[in-house]
Amino acid sequence: MSPRIKIPRRVINAPVIQGFIPTTTPQEDISQEQVIIHLEEYEAIRLCDYEGLTQIEASECMGVSRPTFTRIYSQALRKVATAFVEGRPLHFMGGAGFFDTDWYHCQDCGCYFSSVTRPLPPDECPVCGSQQVKGLGEQFMMEDADNNLNTTCPKCGSRGSLERLKGNRPGHWCKKCGKKFPSNPKHEKL
Amino acid sequence: MKVAIASSGNDKQALLSEVLARSPWVVFYDTLTGALEFFPNPYSHNENEVGHEILQVLISRNVSLVISRRVGKKLKQWLDARQIQLAIFTEHLTIGQVLELLGRKSSKV
Numbered sequence: 001m002s003p004r005i006k007i008p009r010r011v012i013n014a015p016v017i018q019g020f021i022p023t024t025t026p027q028e029d030i031s032q033e034q035v036i037i038h039l040e041e042y043e044a045i046r047l048c049d050y051e052g053l054t055q056i057e058a059s060e061c062m063g064v065s066r067p068t069f070t071r072i073y074s075q076a077l078r079k080v081a082t083a084f085v086e087g088r089p090l091h092f093m094g095g096a097g098f099f100d101t102d103w104y105h106c107q108d109c110g111c112y113f114s115s116v117t118r119p120l121p122p123d124e125c126p127v128c129g130s131q132q133v134k135g136l137g138e139q140f141m142m143e144d145a146d147n148n149l150n151t152t153c154p155k156c157g158s159r160g161s162l163e164r165l166k167g168n169r170p171g172h173w174c175k176k177c178g179k180k181f182p183s184n185p186k187h188e189k190l
Numbered sequence: 191m192k193v194a195i196a197s198s199g200n201d202k203q204a205l206l207s208e209v210l211a212r213s214p215w216v217v218f219y220d221t222l223t224g225a226l227e228f229f230p231n232p233y234s235h236n237e238n239e240v241g242h243e244i245l246q247v248l249i250s251r252n253v254s255l256v257i258s259r260r261v262g263k264k265l266k267q268w269l270d271a272r273q274i275q276l277a278i279f280t281e282h283l284t285i286g287q288v289l290e291l292l293g294r295k296s297s298k299v
Contacts, residue, residue: 012266016280109291111257113277114270126191126255127277127288129295 009040009072009095010063014103014112014136019091020083035083038095041076048073107132193219194248195288196258200228202286206279210258211240211265217285218251221292241265248274257288 019034040062047058059069083090102115104122108130115122124131173180196213198205207213212234218227233243241264248256248269255275259282269276279288 109279110281111277111279114275116273116275125277125295126275127257127295128291 009043010061011039011043012061013043013046014039015042015092016112017092019089021089022083022087033086034089034091035079036091036093037076037079039092040072040095041079042092044069044073044076045080103136104133105136106130107134112136191221191255192251192253193221193255193257193292194251194253195219195285196256197228197285199285200230202284202289204285206257206259206283206285206288208259210256210261211244213258216244216247218253219289219292221295226289241268245269245272 019037043062044058047053047061048055051058053061055069055073056066058073059066062069062072064072080090082088102121103112104115104125105112106125106128109125109128111125111127113122113126121135122133125133194210195217196207196210197215197217198207198213200215204215207215210216213231214234216229216231218229219225229247231244233240236243241262245265245268249272253274255277256269257277257279259279261269261276261278266276
């Protein structure tokens with residue numbers, strides 16, 4: 001029986017940083033002990049604890065049911081607690097989230113901006129006109145996607161045939177059978 | 191292009207405001223003509239529906255880019271629906287610095 005496909009979770013605001021490092025952790029230990037917080041988990045904490053929404057309101061924002069939201073939120077809190085108690089670095093990366101607007105970061109002026117030229121990426125920063133722009137979807141999701149290119153396709157079973165969807169769209173597609181998966185198959189408990 | 195900038199004051203030394211809808215002033219800047227207007231936000235102290243009210247002002251002035259430090263979730267969804275672009279600065283910039291960046295783009299065109 002094929003696993004149930006996860007509905008991608010809407011992420012309104014991307015994290016402005018890529019993670020936290022404990023002040024006592026030496027630089028060389030960061031990659032070994034880091035706790036990975038997925039984008040949807042970051043968004044759950046932001047909505048509930050920063051924006052002050054109820055879990056029902058927050059679940060509507062993310063486009064998931066209330067019980068699913070509770071699971072994401074409790075998982076996020078557990079990870080934050082792990083990082084705090086064990087003194088490990090936190091890193092925002094991957095997950096089954098997608099940005100409701102494609103966000104881009106200008107390397108020159110440092111602003112984050114939304115794109116209105118979807119599906120085409122913007123040519124330049126709307127503020128300073130610089131062409132040094134980078135998609136936040138790429139920044140946060142590519143690392144996770146690259147780690148899973150050898151994942152088996154849940155439909156046809158071929159190995160190493162999954163590729164990331166073009167643009168900033170979340171998910172993968174199988175080069176062999178052409179099937180598209182809205183979220184990362186790694187997280188679908190194959 | 192018409193730009194709306196959330197401002198905490200009515201001069202160029204004022205800092206970029208935290209949230210657009212509740213910012214005390216909104217700066218309207220036309221990148222083509224260079225026209226600059228400091229608009230006192232009459233809805234900043236309203237209890238609710240602030241985002242909707244300020245959105246009507248943005249639409250009536252044909253704004254295509256909004257610059258702020260943060261935007262509420264409702265207003266962001268409405269801006270997306272109306273294809274109004276959003277730019278967020280996490281640093282504490284002054285209005286003068288933002289106008290300088292916008293001028294940099296205008297000079298390239």
